[in-house]
Amino acid sequence: MVRTAAPPVSVGLPVRNGMPYLVEALQALLQQSFGDFELVVCDNASTDETEEVTRDFVRADPRVRYVRVETDEGASANFNRCVLETRAPLFTWAASDDRFLPDYLRRCVTYLEAHSEYVMCVPGVRFIDETGMRRGELRQPPSLASPEVSARLRTYLDRRSWYMIYGLMRREALTRTGMLAQCFGPDVILLWEILLRFRIGTLEEALIEYRRYRVKEAEAVWRGIQPESSGATPGWLHISLFRGLLECLNREDLDAGTRATGRLILLRWLASTPFRDLVVDDLRDELRRSGRRPNPFYDAALMAAMALLRPTRGLRLARRESIVTVLRQHTDRDSSRSPRPGDRL
Numbered sequence: 001m002v003r004t005a006a007p008p009v010s011v012g013l014p015v016r017n018g019m020p021y022l023v024e025a026l027q028a029l030l031q032q033s034f035g036d037f038e039l040v041v042c043d044n045a046s047t048d049e050t051e052e053v054t055r056d057f058v059r060a061d062p063r064v065r066y067v068r069v070e071t072d073e074g075a076s077a078n079f080n081r082c083v084l085e086t087r088a089p090l091f092t093w094a095a096s097d098d099r100f101l102p103d104y105l106r107r108c109v110t111y112l113e114a115h116s117e118y119v120m121c122v123p124g125v126r127f128i129d130e131t132g133m134r135r136g137e138l139r140q141p142p143s144l145a146s147p148e149v150s151a152r153l154r155t156y157l158d159r160r161s162w163y164m165i166y167g168l169m170r171r172e173a174l175t176r177t178g179m180l181a182q183c184f185g186p187d188v189i190l191l192w193e194i195l196l197r198f199r200i201g202t203l204e205e206a207l208i209e210y211r212r213y214r215v216k217e218a219e220a221v222w223r224g225i226q227p228e229s230s231g232a233t234p235g236w237l238h239i240s241l242f243r244g245l246l247e248c249l250n251r252e253d254l255d256a257g258t259r260a261t262g263r264l265i266l267l268r269w270l271a272s273t274p275f276r277d278l279v280v281d282d283l284r285d286e287l288r289r290s291g292r293r294p295n296p297f298y299d300a301a302l303m304a305a306m307a308l309l310r311p312t313r314g315l316r317l318a319r320r321e322s323i324v325t326v327l328r329q330h331t332d333r334d335s336s337r338s339p340r341p342g343d344r345l
Contacts, residue, residue: 006038006087006088006089007036007037007038007063007088008036008037008088008089008090008109009034009036009037009038009088009090009091009092009105009109009168010037010038010040010086010087010088010090010091010092010171011029011037011038011039011040011086011091011092011093011094011105012040012042012079012081012082012083012085012086012091012092012093012094013025013026013029013039013040013041013042013082013093013094013095013096014042014044014075014078014079014081014082014093014096015041015042015043015044015046015050015054015078015096016043016044016045016046016050016072016075016078017046017047017048017050018046018048018050018053018096018097019048019049019050019053021096021097021098021211022050022053022054022096022097023053024099024132025094025095025096025097025098025099025100026039026041026053026054026057026064028099028100028101028102029094029100030057030061030063030064031102032100032102032103032104032105032106033102033103033105033106034103034105034106034109035063037063037088037105038063038065038086038087038088039061039063039064039065039094040064040065040066040067040082040085040086041054041057041064041065041066041067042067042068042069042078042081042082042085043066043067043068043069044069044072044073044074044075044077044078045068045069045070045071045072045073046068050096051066051068054066065085067081067085069081071227072227073227074182074227075180076180076181076182076183076186077182079093079179079180079186080179080180083171083174083175083179088171089170089171089172090109090112090168090169090170090171091168091169091170091171091174092105092108092166092167092168092169093165093166094166095166095210095211097211098166098208098209098210098211099128099208099209099211100207100208100209101126101206101207101208101209103207104123104207104208105168107121107123107203107205107207108121108123108167108168108203108207109168111201111203112168112170112201115201117199118145118198118199118200118201119169119170119172119173119194119198119199119200120164120167120168120169120170120173120194120198120200120201121167121168121169121200121201121202121203122140122144122164122167122200122201122202122203123140123167123202123203123204123205123206123207123208124137124138124139124140124202124203124204124205124206124207124208125137125138125140125163125206125208125209125210126206126208126209126210127209127210127211127212128209128210128211128212129211129212129213130211130213132209135212137206138163138206139202139204139206140164140202140203141155141159141202142202143155144156144195144199144200144201144202145199145200145201145202146199147199149195149196149258149261149262150261150264150265152195152199152200153192153195153196153261153262153265154265154268156191156192156195157265157266157269157272157274157275158269158272158274159274162187162188162191163208163210164187164191164200165187165190165191166208166210167200169194173194173197173198174194176193176197176253177190177193177194178190178193178248178251181244183240183241183244184237184238184240184241184244185237185238185241185244188241188245189241189244189245189248192245192248193248193251196248196249196251196254196258196262197253197254197258235282235285235286236282236286237282237285238275238278238279238281238282239279239282241278242266242269242270242275245262245266246263246266248262249262249263273310276309276310277310279309280306280309280310283302283305283306283309284306286302287299287302287303
């Protein structure tokens with residue numbers, strides 16, 4: 001019998017070439033202690049065994065549905081498709097290379113049922129490597145739940161990395177945002193939009209195993225977001241992220257006070273250590289950008305700017321690789337460096 005009423009929870013899994021971790025991700029979802037949900041796998045033109053593997057799960061479990069497009073449209077479009085293809089009042093994305101621990105849905109659903117003042121529940125994250133070995137944990141700051149928008153925004157931007165996109169959220173709040181734009185850091189911008197308007201609750205316990213890779217540079221992330229036909233990676237990606245955050249403050253539904261607060265927080269962030277670290281990443285990526293012709297004077301200026309912004313990171317770079325070597329080396333990246341598998345933000 002086909003179910004007509006929407007389940008309480010929808011899980012959208014965007015994927016492009018999700019092997020070899022896709023099976024683990026799907027098994028972890030279907031073994032949740034909270035079982036009343038739909039799982040929609042949105043396949044962004046995979047060329048590996050993703051379709052065959054997913055269709056096996058569709059045949060075995062009526063909660064699973066498979067949606068495929070034949071042309072690569074980029075990760076942001078595929079993430080948004082997951083929302084459009086699902087219908088439950090509570091929604092979460094799941095990555096094709098992560099694992100939701102068995103109580104993830106039950107704990108998050110229970111939390112949101114008990115706390116109507118929050119539009120999202122974000123649990124702690126357990127990091128794993130390519131082999132599944134544990135590599136530490138991260139807890140989300142409780143101040144994301146503050147009724148003060150300034151406290152929420154400061155807390156959010158003060159983090160060096162963001163892992164909140166895979167929390168469970170209320171669909172009505174998600175659809176108030178501009179969804180995921182086809183730009184660098186669309187998940188960061190989306191969560192910024194949510195925090196401008198709403199409070200986010202947190203759970204201390206780690207309920208997601210997030211797979212980290214040895215190499216995940218900004219250029220690799222950009223290539224995963226964009227369609228294959230999008231051309232060369234632009235420079236200064238984190239500067240463009242700042243611009244995207246600033247542009248969100250022009251949304252018509254935001255009041256003047258929230259807009260002013262957001263601008264002040266962004267100005268404060270410009271002078272912060274976390275943002276300087278991101279700019280140093282941009283400088284490093286510019287130094288190593290594929291296809292760029294070496295220019296000793298420009299390269300020396302990039303190195304000097306890195307040392308000025310973050311002296312300790314500049315010293316670590318110099319210890320790993322002498323400045324002379326950096327300035328003389330060919331700027332093409334090592335061909336072994338590749339983006340992480342799947343359609344991952």
